[in-house]
Amino acid sequence: MCGRATIITPAADLEKRFNAAFIKGAVLNENVNISAGNKIPVITNEQPNHIQMFTLGYTPKWAHKQTYMINARSEGDLNPENNPQYKGAMGIFNKPMFKHAVKSQRCLVLVDAFIEGPKQEKLNKPYLVYPNRDRGPFALAGIYDTWQHPLTGELHHTVAILTSAANRITQRIEHHRAPVILSREDEEKWLNPDMSVAELSRMMEPFDSKGFNAYPISSKIKSPDANGLELLKPTGDKLFKDYDRCLYERLKYAEEDDYVIREERLVEGDQFVLF
DNA sequence: CCAGACGTTGTT
């Protein structure tokens, strides 16, 4: 079970990074342990200049009950072996539950990190996956829909995070899937309603592990109620050796000084793999 | 045609 994410970057910095303003009434709550049912910041193709807070856990508009789908397989029924080398058509376009949304209701899901555990131990042995070199928040590929409660009429804006086969990082964590992380260049394309299926399929391939790292954290994260920066404290070595400060250190540092997202650095040679 | 499902990760 993945389904946990972290958002801790202040609203003003998120707005600057993604060139969008929080929509009227939206409140960003710092949340180190976002789980099903919690609010998470998104930018939709319908309102690309605004950041909104949606409920993590997708429900298609036609559902009778809320379904809380946290993830959506980008390959659909294809690639049942979860082969990381899989290229080609993404079967999600054929899935009744997601086909409409993936064609016309795509969004960026804004996070600072996500949490993944091994297939076996799950969140009993969690790792925090984050961008190194202080690159700051990034965008997961999401799809969304609005579901209306049949009795109260209340509207629920819900979102699912797309998944792909594992990449280098999640393989090392012994997990066989990974969230779809969009490159900076693809963020705008993902929101472009005119993108071809082929181009969208390419964007859903496992993310480039270059520029990301991970380290183990406390299994206290398992409880959806647990929260706070201390949950992100490393409990062991990083997956890949590097000379950066880890996310926890970066955030601790931010508490003291003014929070600054450093300029994007060269991605080339980001990760020092020594062994 | 119509009723019923529509999904994930993870497990067996």
Place this chain on the structure above:
DNA sequence: GTCTGG
């Protein structure tokens, strides 16, 4: 809403 299975 749209596809599948009977």
Place this chain on the structure above:
DNA sequence: CCAGACGTTGTT
């Protein structure tokens, strides 16, 4: 979030 389970023996 909420519906549904909530176990055993035997195996590793």
Place this chain on the structure above:
DNA sequence: GTCTGG
């Protein structure tokens, strides 16, 4: 009452 799965 509390944990798990979807």
